[in-house]
Amino acid sequence: MKLSTSFPIQDWYSKLQNHGYRLTETRRAVVETIANSDRVLDPNQIFAISREHCASLGLVTVYRTLAKLEQLSLIQRVHQPDGCSAYFPVVDGHQHMVICQDCGRVEYFTGDTLESLMKRVGMESGYQIHDHWLQLLGKCGFCQENSR
């Protein structure tokens, strides 16, 4: 399984510019923080990390940048038992996630078997299925090691 590491930041910048958004120092700091993270981050964490590279950054800018990135489908909100304000980059092909509940690390996996299941449920329930979420919660290898 491929480790989720960094995403091509240049693509993020291009997409932002193609939509009329400007590349400022503060925005770069926020984008880099998220794109380079291998774990889910909430606004405050993003703020704290980004601020190390751009001292003048305000929390408000983090929120505004998150809104733009989400709108461009570069990031997605991640739902967890203790809240749903964390974010993580979107990968192509709409794969599914395993999230470490200790450190927030994320891995992706494919769920080929889901297609038939969704079709079956749609038939039996009479619902038109628009979207689906499959998410596994657990403890990653590093955190298993650390808690010994």
Next chain:
Amino acid sequence: MKLSTSFPIQDWYSKLQNHGYRLTETRRAVVETIANSDRVLDPNQIFAISREHCASLGLVTVYRTLAKLEQLSLIQRVHQPDGCSAYFPVVDGHQHMVICQDCGRVEYFTGDTLESLMKRVGMESGYQIHDHWLQLLGKCGFCQENSR
């Protein structure tokens, strides 16, 4: 597929009493509202509906009752794209949900194929999988009909 309708309220009352909680008029109103609903409801909706049967009810009591019911695993928080503050009764056997994004109606289905998938992902990623969420989002038969 079985339509999710009402849940045996007496069981809810028993469980509350067995845990040292008292049955007041306000609490009954809140419990009945949730147990009799076939769709997800947020605190304000629960408040509005329950208040019809108990005019003195305050929103604070709704929150406090929700906390107790969730702690007793009688209800669960439901996560949706536009927020995660809605609740729905828990059914035995940890089945999965299809939620109508128009009206909030819920149907349950079983996901037998998931066991092997989770085992596979656990092996390949090195994660200890503790929990999983599978949730389908769509439009129920009633809402399809109404939007014609």
Next chain:
DNA sequence: GTGATTGCAAAGCGTTTGCACCGTA
């Protein structure tokens, strides 16, 4: 230069807490 972007302060919103009174068991 134009218009997007910024930080600050303030407003907004959903949720929780402190408290004195009330009601169940």
Next chain:
DNA sequence: TACGGTGCAAACGCTTTGCAATCAC
């Protein structure tokens, strides 16, 4: 009677908005 439950008002934390100054293009 004892103690859990209640509503109200206030506090709280997270998120959004108004505004004048700033900066990318």
